[in-house]
Amino acid sequence: MTVYQLPVEIAAFRHWLTELVSRIRPDGGWYGVFAARDPEGLRACFDGAEILPWDVVESLLQDAAETTVGPFATRGRRLYASAAGAHDRRPGGAEALAERRDLMERERRHAESRTRDLAARLRTAPDPAEAARLEHDLAWTRDDHARATARVRELTGRLARLGAEAARDAADSGAASPGGPARGGASAVRQGEGAVRPGGAAAPAAGPSKAARRPRGARYAWLEEEGAEAVAEAPVPLPALPAGGAAPRGARFGGADAVAAVAGPAEDPAEAVRAAANAVYALRRLRVQGRSGEAHALLCEALAGPPARLPALAAELHRAGLGADWSTLLWEAASLPPGRLAAVAGVLADAGRAADCEQLLRQGVARPVEELAGACAALRAEGHHREAHALLTAFVRVRPPGDAARLAGADPHGLVPRLLAAARAVSASRERDLLHALRVAGLAGV
Structure with a gap:
């Protein structure tokens, strides 16, 4: 039986990534979102079969309260570059990169168009509730656009490095051969040039892309899957990783900036309990139907409401076995504007949720x-x-x-x-x- 051994560069980055995840709560934040949406793709990345985009790695660093300029992140970026290079140099690596870059470019254009559409609709929103929903969608779409832009840039850079390596190898081969460059070397040069065109834009090296569908996998898990089939409420468990103490950054959007940065007037306890029960009922239905994006939006909307309702919502979520959603909501609250963050923290402290x-x-x-x-x-x-x-x-x-x-x-x-x-x-x-x-x-x- 043939046993495949990971390249040492990929193995080293995999070890660093496992160390990072050991500091993250597995049931919340970005890590929780990736694990729930695409456990198989995430598992492939931790197994070393795929390479996470760097923006995903940055999200995990944020989950672990690690700055992107600290020594740990700096070491991770160096290991990441080496692992990506080893991954890309596999047979067919340039073609796979070019295809993936085309997919990301389409996603970037789609997000750009949707941003313009949502902004236009927001300017003529008929009521505050609709405006808040549109603001939330617009913020997420802008995040989609930023991530797609970053991935296009990253993939273009990786293609450029492959092209430069191919040209360098061809030049070395030509210098070593009497009578000038060998045919194989010239072919390699043309292949490298085909991978990257003068402005750095990548072009497929093997004809039109075969994947016209929306991309899938952990490296694309930030994208909302349209028309996805209903899935079971409980996510498929990932392989055991070291336990430790991971999201989307949407809570600071969704109209939260327009809310006063104070806890507001005292909330009627009965009304807070009713609102919490209604929210949890809606959340459970969305989870059962596999509508994870809308479920997450519902949590963000709860943060945009009166902070005084949050303790009742926490109790109801835990009672319903949805403690992971409360952890996600707390992670989102960490991205609220400063005054709003203080209001939520104060409400939780006053309610005995130290x-x-x-x-x-x-x-x-x-x-x-x-x-x-x-x-x-x-x-x-x-x-x-x-x-x-x-x-x-x-x-x-x-x-x-x-x-x-x-x-x-x-x-x-x-x-x-x-x-x-x-x-x-x-x-x-x-x-x-x-x-x-x-x-x-x-x-x-x-």
């Missing part, structure tokens, strides 16, 4: 430091000093000292002492590192 509040704040530390400064200010303004301290503690635990110094610069008198207290709660060495970064930034004496 663990949920802390999870939300931990997931929120991956956002830009300017936004985190606003969230801290909003929490303190609402009297949630314990939650503000938890946010800063999570921040100094996972972000480099330089980022903490940048955060302190947003409000030196308010944040420097609080950041130092948070760093002290983590470790003495973390406090020393932060003090050094503050000195470099000229903030140590504040």
Whole structure:
């Protein structure tokens, strides 16, 4: 029996990817979405048979609260480039890349057209509810467009590298052969030139693309599948991966920016319970019918409503066995505007859901430091000093000292002492590192 052994480059990246996933909650965030939509495709990527697009890897880094410029991500990008090169150099690799790039270019054009259509409809939306739905769809479509654009750029670059390697190999072969380039070398040059045209746009090297359908697989899992058949409510389990502590970023859209960044008036408990029951009933029906995109939109809409309803929704979701959806909702809440994030965290804390509040704040530390400064200010303004301290503690635990110094610069008198207290709660060495970064930034004496 022939045993296939992965190239060492792919094996090394696979090991790094497994390490990344070990830090992620498997039932929430982007990882949860990919696992539910396309477990087989995701399994192929973790087995090394396929290569995840880098934008998907970046989403997983965000899920794990890892910055894309940190040492772990930098090492991953280097391993990724080597693994992608080894994958692309397989027989038929250039043709597969060109075909996939064509698919992504079609998706990019489709998203671009849909963005214009939704924007035009939004300008003439008849009522607020319809406007909120259109804003949500528009935000997702813009995300689709951004991802497709990034993938076209990535695939074009990989094709260019293949073409350059083919040309270099042909030149080396020609130099080693008496009488000039060999026929095989010239053929390789033409093949390399056929893979990439003057502006860098890839062209299929083997005639028209055979795949006119929408792409499938974990590398395309961010796309909504139209006309998909109903699937079972429970996702197919993935192979066991190291457990650890993963989404779409739609919650910060869907009209959330238009909502006041406060918890609002006191919510009638009976009304909150009724709203939660109705939402869970609708969510279960969507899950059974395999309409995962609409189910996710429903969770995002819940975040755009009164924050005071969220504790009742959490209780109802857990009662219905949909705790994974609550985890997804918390991940989405981490992307809300700063004031809105503070309002949700405060509501959860006031309702006695301290663990949920802390999870939300931990997931929120991956956002830009300017936004985190606003969230801290909003929490303190609402009297949630314990939650503000938890946010800063999570921040100094996972972000480099330089980022903490940048955060302190947003409000030196308010944040420097609080950041130092948070760093002290983590470790003495973390406090020393932060003090050094503050000195470099000229903030140590504040």
